[in-house]
Amino acid sequence: MRFTTICVLGLGYIGLPTASTFANSGLKVTGVDVNQRVVAGLRNGELHIEEPGLRTLVQAALASGNLRIAGQPEPADAFLIAVPTPVLPDKRADLSAVLAAAESIVPHLRRTNLVVLESTSPPRTTVDVIVPILERSGLRAGADFHLAYSPERVLPGQILRELVENARVIGGIDRASAEAGRELYAAFVRGEIVLTDATTAEMVKLMENTYRDVNIAAANEFSRLADRFGVDVWEAIAIANRHPRVDILRPGPGVGGHCISVDPWFLVEAAPEITPLIRQARMVNDSQPAHAVRLIVTALGGLRGRTIAALGLAYKPDVDDLRESPAIEVARLLAEGGARVASFEPFALAARVPGCTPADSLDAALRQAEAVVLLVDHRAFVELDPVSVAKAMTGRVAIDTRGRWDRRRWTAAGFEVHVLGAGKRDG
Numbered sequence: 001m002r003f004t005t006i007c008v009l010g011l012g013y014i015g016l017p018t019a020s021t022f023a024n025s026g027l028k029v030t031g032v033d034v035n036q037r038v039v040a041g042l043r044n045g046e047l048h049i050e051e052p053g054l055r056t057l058v059q060a061a062l063a064s065g066n067l068r069i070a071g072q073p074e075p076a077d078a079f080l081i082a083v084p085t086p087v088l089p090d091k092r093a094d095l096s097a098v099l100a101a102a103e104s105i106v107p108h109l110r111r112t113n114l115v116v117l118e119s120t121s122p123p124r125t126t127v128d129v130i131v132p133i134l135e136r137s138g139l140r141a142g143a144d145f146h147l148a149y150s151p152e153r154v155l156p157g158q159i160l161r162e163l164v165e166n167a168r169v170i171g172g173i174d175r176a177s178a179e180a181g182r183e184l185y186a187a188f189v190r191g192e193i194v195l196t197d198a199t200t201a202e203m204v205k206l207m208e209n210t211y212r213d214v215n216i217a218a219a220n221e222f223s224r225l226a227d228r229f230g231v232d233v234w235e236a237i238a239i240a241n242r243h244p245r246v247d248i249l250r251p252g253p254g255v256g257g258h259c260i261s262v263d264p265w266f267l268v269e270a271a272p273e274i275t276p277l278i279r280q281a282r283m284v285n286d287s288q289p290a291h292a293v294r295l296i297v298t299a300l301g302g303l304r305g306r307t308i309a310a311l312g313l314a315y316k317p318d319v320d321d322l323r324e325s326p327a328i329e330v331a332r333l334l335a336e337g338g339a340r341v342a343s344f345e346p347f348a349l350a351a352r353v354p355g356c357t358p359a360d361s362l363d364a365a366l367r368q369a370e371a372v373v374l375l376v377d378h379r380a381f382v383e384l385d386p387v388s389v390a391k392a393m394t395g396r397v398a399i400d401t402r403g404r405w406d407r408r409r410w411t412a413a414g415f416e417v418h419v420l421g422a423g424k425r426d427g
């Protein structure tokens with residue numbers, strides 16, 4: 001094995017599980033983070049992020065002696081950059097963490113090293129941005145050291161399994177770099193390892209998340225059309241999806257998380273004049289919280305003084321992640337419109353939304369409520385018993401922005417039920 005030591009820069013949702021998995025596969029890993037609180041916490045076995053199974057994985061890696069946590073990089077056979085690339089308020093990619101990480105490697109770079117960028121990045125970042133930085137070492141990319149781009153593609157909530165089982169794309173700046181990447185990741189990847197060039201690998205990552213965003217935007221627009229034309233979008237999608245070449249995703253209150261709601265902007269920024277569809281899809285999904293609020297306004301005949309229990313604030317089911325969450329935006333808009341909103345997020349009880357009162361239990365959220373709104377389809381919310389919910393509330397209005405509640409059961413329990421995209425009334 002050519003790689004025995006590896007330095008992982010960035011110990012977040014991707015870097016930490018990746019560093020720990022390499023360590024548990026027998027490599028000597030230095031996990032680096034610039035945040036001193038993260039470094040201090042991890043040295044004591046304390047995690048700053050939530051992901052099923054991650055604590056056990058990290059503790060095993062630390063206990064084995066193969067994972068060391070540090071504040072700066074050290075010489076190693078391979079360097080892996082897994083730092084965040086958020087978007088700025090004007091939707092341009094913020095590459096500052098990637099640049100800083102690459103610069104921090106320069107003093108330690110040696111002949112035959114491999115450097116891998118994993119952070120989601122605009123097309124050509126590896127060849128146009130990373131190469132010149134690393135060549136400040138005096139070494140030549142390709143001739144002296146290997147360089148590759150390998151996107152992470154794991155689903156939050158299932159990171160540990162997907163890290164190992166998913167197909168892994170490795171794009172080298174040349175064939176030898178891609179081959180070196182394959183040798184490194186073969187330490188733990190069980191899925192297929194596909195080799196390509198660096199810019200193709202960057203595009204693959206952005207295309208995957210953009211495809212999903214555009215598909216959800218179509219579903220969201222279908223939900224608006226269904227509301228307009230008296231059609232139940234859920235029934236219509238279920239029927240359309242029986243077509244062998246159609247697979248429409250689910251409408252909802254919008255698209256959140258730090259991936260799908262962010263990555264398409266990298267393509268729009270890189271080539272605005274040829275990406276009108278991608279930009280428009282982003283705008284449809286970003287305006288969907290306001291559409292959900294319109295549904296609620298119609299259902300309640302206005303917002304001022306109405307008491308609403310908002311169920312869920314996370315960006316998707318059964319995670320604690322609140323980043324870019326459309327549920328938060330809906331709750332905020334309801335409060336801004338004058339409603340008295342009790343918000344309840346069982347996975348993040350400390351979550352706060354401007355203008356809303358956080359509830360520490362479902363009962364506390366429902367107590368004063370005339371309306372209950374499903375914003376996140378956490379399993380516990382989907383499985384709620386409408387009869388018990390009715391007993392806990394003062395009113396009988398149920399609004400489902402996720403298309404998950406059984407209308408007949410909720411109606412039978414005495415609720416007036418409104419579902420996003422269900423323009424058609426029962427019958």
Ligand code: SAJ
Nearest residue numbers: 153154155208209212249250252255256257259260315316
């Ligand atoms: N959503 C809908 N309707 C749907 C599916 C999702 O409204 O039918 C919403 C969700 O509620 C959520 C958002 O979209 O707000 C994104 O959720 P998600 O589960 O689709 O995706 P992420 O952001 O958690 O993870 C994605 C994944 N990408 C793809 O499935 C193509 C994951 O594999 C990537 O690794 C991850 O982005 C990433 O890090 O880029």
